[in-house]
Amino acid sequence: MSPIGINENCSRANKAWATCARIGAAPRRKPEGDMCKLLARQDPRCFTQTSRSLRISGQSTSIRLETAFWEILDAMAAGEGMSVSRLVASLYEEAVDLHGEVANFASLLRTVCLIYQGERAEMAIRRHPPA
Numbered sequence: 589m590s591p592i593g594i595n596e597n598c599s600r601a602n603k604a605w606a607t608c609a610r611i612g613a614a615p616r617r618k619p620e621g622d623m624c625k626l627l628a629r630q631d632p633r634c635f636t637q638t639s640r641s642l643r644i645s646g647q648s649t650s651i652r653l654e655t656a657f658w659e660i661l662d663a664m665a666a667g668e669g670m671s672v673s674r675l676v677a678s679l680y681e682e683a684v685d686l687h688g689e690v691a692n693f694a695s696l697l698r699t700v701c702l703i704y705q706g707e708r709a710e711m712a713i714r715r716h717p718p719a
Contacts, residue, residue: 642673644680651676651694660701 634656641650653661658672665675679700683690690696 640672642676644677651697653694653697657698657701660704661697664701664704 634654636655637652638655638658639650639652640658641648643649661672661675665672668675670678676697679697680690680693683693683696
C-alpha cells in the first residue's frame, strides 16, 4: 500500500466536505495547519490494526492494536530485556494487582505506550535542553 500524498489526502477531504454539504449533513471543520500535513505524511500501515496471540496468566489470548503501538511495545520489551509477551503479561499482572481488574486491556496498553513515549521525550529534553 503506497502512502497518500499531502495534497491528494487534503483534496479527498475537501471532496468529502463538499458531499456532506450537498446532502445536508453538518459540515466538518476543514483541516488546516500542520495536523493535515502531519497525518498525511504517515505511512498508513502505522494505523493498521494487527492481532498478536499471547499467554497472560496461563491463558491464551489475542490482543489487537495498531502497528505503531506494537512497535513501541517491541522497543519497551527490548529495553527491558524481555519478550513482548512477557512485557504485556507483566503489565496485565501489575494492573490487576493495582486495580483488581482490567476493563479494556488494549486501551491500557495504548496508554502505557503514550506514557512511555512521553517519558522518553522528557528524558531527551533533560539531556539536551533546547538552546
